[in-house]
Amino acid sequence: MSSTVMIAGVVLIFAALAMVIAALVLAPKAEGGVGRSIAVLEALTSAPAEMKTELDAPFGERVLLPLLARAQGLGRKLTPADANERIHEKLELAGNPAGWTADRVSAGKVVGFFGALAVSLLISLAMGLTFLPTLGFVVAASVAGYMAPNLYLYQQAYDRSAKLQKALPDAIDLLTISVESGLGFDASVAQVARNTDGPLAEEFARLLQEMQIGRGRTDALRSMADRTNLPDLRAFVSAMVQADAFGIPIGQVLRVQSSEIRVKRRQWAEEQAQKVPVKILIPLIFCILPCLFIAVLGPAGISIMDNFSGKVG
Structure with missing residues (x-):
């Protein structure tokens, strides 16, 4: 009985395999996974240029x-x-x-x-x-x-703003020398924009461009002041606007402004130097002094602990 069941099972297995093979052979030839992939690739290669451009665009776009x-x-x-x-x-x-x-x-x-x-x-x-x-x-x-x-x-x-603060005294000195040597204000501004770099040179170049397209000198100077938050540059612009309004010689105003800005820069440097002791106080207390105390008082503390514990006779 058991042998008959085993033979019947083997026959059924082979019959199922035969049916599967027959179904695969007699089934209509449909495109499999590889065939579909090849078809997609052919469609992409034969697609219009607009579709290719859209699909070839980078991920960011x-x-x-x-x-x-x-x-x-x-x-x-x-x-x-x-x-x-x-x-x-x-x-x-x-x-x-x-x-x-x-x-x-x-x-x-x-x-x-x-x-x-x-x-x-x-x-x-x-x-x-x-x-x-x-x-x-x-x-x-x-x-x-x-x-x-x-x-x-x-x-x-x-x-x-820090870069503007650092470059302003030298730029005004160059502007003063250029004006006193006989150049006009526009030519002096062009010299400063050409011979310096950084954000201040960019501001002077933009100032020159605005004056060249027909904007008034006063409006261009005030626009430059509005684009910055530096008090010294605002004071310089205010002085230049007043000199232009009252007809004061520009060279004289520039000489005074150069001297004042140099004094302010020296005072700023002294102020920063005076702040150093206060700024170094916190790392001195919390970082340097503890290490110093450990190095100096550490051996003495170990000796005292050994004496109290009775390890040293």
Whole structure:
């Protein structure tokens, strides 16, 4: 009985295999996975040039740019009406970094908010934090991601202001020498823009371009002052505007401004030198003195402990 069942099972297995083979042979020739892939490749190679151009575009153009466009639209909806003006002012103070516009700053805030939200949530789940710590961490990270573009622009404006402060005395000296040697104000500004570099040279070049396209000297100077937050440069622009309005010789005004800025620079250097003892006090107390105490009093403390413990006779 058992041998009969075994033979019947073998027969059924071979019959099933025969049916499968027959079905594969007699079935209509449909394109398999490899055939479909070859067909897709042939379709792509024979596709029109417009489709090839669209498919050959890099990942950034196909995915990132549309995502950025949607983020810009969402940023416009979430941003107040007067926020673009404030962003434009921050961009001017930062020197208009390449690729940065008001819409991109708003989009960067949206992307930073949701990106920091997702990353902080994943980190919280990975660390196994409870609800309240997770909530606090996620909220803090989301706010930081939202404020990241503003912080970047603030840092750029601060660095640019420091460069302007450093280059201003030399630029005004060169401007004074050029005017006193017989050049006009426009030619002197061109000399400063040509022979110096950095953000101050860019500002003088832009000042010259605005005057060359027909804008008044007073308006161009005031626009340069509005693009910076440096008090010394604003004072220089104010003096030049008053000299132009009252007909005072420019060379005399430049000589006075050069002397005053040199004095202010010397005073600024002395001020920074006076701040050094105060700034070094905290690392001295918390970093240097403990190491010094350990090196000096450590052996004495070990000897005292050995004496009290009775190890030394």
